[in-house]
Amino acid sequence: xxxxxxxxxxxxxxxxxxxxxxxxxxxxxxxxxxxxxxxxxxxxxxxxxxxxxxxxxxxxxxxxxxxxxxxxxxxxxxxxxxxxxxxxxxxxxxxxxxxxxxxxxxxxxxxxxxxxxxxxxxxxxxxxxxxxxxxxxxxxxxxxxxxxxxxxxxxxxxxxxxxxxxxxxxxxxxxxxxxxxxxxxxxxxxxxxxxxxxxxxxxxxxxxxxxxxxxxxxxxxxxxxxxxxxxxxxxxxxxxxxxxxxxxxxxxxxxxxxxxxxxxxxxxxxxxxxxxxxxxxxxxxxxxxx
Ligand SMILES: Cc1cc2nc3c(=O)[nH]c(=O)nc-3n(C[C@H](O)[C@H](O)[C@H](O)COP(=O)(O)OP(=O)(O)OC[C@H]3O[C@@H](n4cnc5c(N)ncnc54)[C@H](O)[C@@H]3O)c2cc1C
Numbered sequence: 001x002x003x004x005x006x007x008x009x010x011x012x013x014x015x016x017x018x019x020x021x022x023x024x025x026x027x028x029x030x031x032x033x034x035x036x037x038x039x040x041x042x043x044x045x046x047x048x049x050x051x052x053x054x055x056x057x058x059x060x061x062x063x064x065x066x067x068x069x070x071x072x073x074x075x076x077x078x079x080x081x082x083x084x085x086x087x088x089x090x091x092x093x094x095x096x097x098x099x100x101x102x103x104x105x106x107x108x109x110x111x112x113x114x115x116x117x118x119x120x121x122x123x124x125x126x127x128x129x130x131x132x133x134x135x136x137x138x139x140x141x142x143x144x145x146x147x148x149x150x151x152x153x154x155x156x157x158x159x160x161x162x163x164x165x166x167x168x169x170x171x172x173x174x175x176x177x178x179x180x181x182x183x184x185x186x187x188x189x190x191x192x193x194x195x196x197x198x199x200x201x202x203x204x205x206x207x208x209x210x211x212x213x214x215x216x217x218x219x220x221x222x223x224x225x226x227x228x229x230x231x232x233x234x235x236x237x238x239x240x241x242x243x244x245x246x247x248x249x250x251x252x253x254x255x256x257x258x259x260x261x262x263x264x265x266x267x268x269x270x271x272x273x274x275x276x277x278x279x280x281x282x283x284x285x286x287x288x289x290x
Pocket of ligand 1: 032033034035036037038039040041042057077078102103104105108111112113114115116117118119120124125126127165166167168190191192193
């Protein structure tokens with residue numbers, strides 16, 4: 001583990017293992033972990049954050065790759081978007097690879113990590129709806145050992161990161177079935193999502209799981225729409241649906257995520273967003289079943 005002091009007076013510690021990183025955070029409670037720095041350094045540069053000390057995670061090789069574990073993939077928190085976008089990863093978890101390829105411009109994808117995306121918990125985080133649809137869990141490492149919780153609990157604030165805890169791994173099921181991620185942005189080229197959808201088929205459980213990103217503080221799961229459409233699919237046969245059913249699914253999802261107000265009409269901007277969500281969900285289902 002190496003430590004140095006920057007010109008600004010803040011200390012930077014570079015642990016070589018997860019245990020060292022947890023120990024460094026335990027001895028410096030004011031220290032902030034930093035992975036790719038794409039979110040954190042923007043906050044520092046704009047004066048929103050003045051960390052007294054940083055614990056850099058970039059040298060911890062055990063959390064930069066992935067491994068197989070009982071039908072799941074155990075993904076290191078420091079996997080970059082660029083790495084997840086490569087074909088070998090896309091063969092494993094296609095929707096996460098699609099989200100990684102859509103996450104900002106190349107320089108952000110080269111540095112930005114899966115763990116940083118989760119810890120930042122921005123509504124526009126592209127990995128988040130995919131992890132929600134996969135029903136992934138996170139392994140957290142802290143001074144009292146490790147614990148594993150649902151990503152959705154972390155994102156909803158039901159079970160937040162405790163002091164000194166780090167995101168170590170994400171456990172994602174390997175479903176061996178079609179899955180997709182689609183994103184709408186306000187401009188052409190790389191941009192933050194105005195709405196996104198992740199959709200996965202789980203033939204073993206005969207379920208369709210869908211999560212909508214960017215329209216609320218955390219990804220939304222339209223559970224009734226998922227159950228309804230899963231009941232229409234011939235899981236032992238062709239697994240195709242009529243276009244009208246895909247359209248109805250899109251409408252069902254969008255109404256669930258952006259409901260009508262109790263009184264009055266939906267404002268035009270929200271009505272537009274609802275149409276966008278409907279189109280994304282319809283297309284995502286169509287692609288997964290094609
Ligand atoms: C120009 C630009 C465009 C972007 N576009 C997109 C986009 O289209 N889609 C998208 O999803 N994101 C986008 N982002 C956001 C960003 O790139 C991602 O959220 C990225 O995944 C963050 O990862 P990082 O490693 O850089 O996190 P960092 O900046 O290093 O850290 C972010 C936060 O997470 C904490 N943290 C990091 N790793 C851990 C860990 N292992 N355990 C505990 N806490 C941790 C840090 O303390 C910090 O609070 C964009 C960012 C920029 C600057």
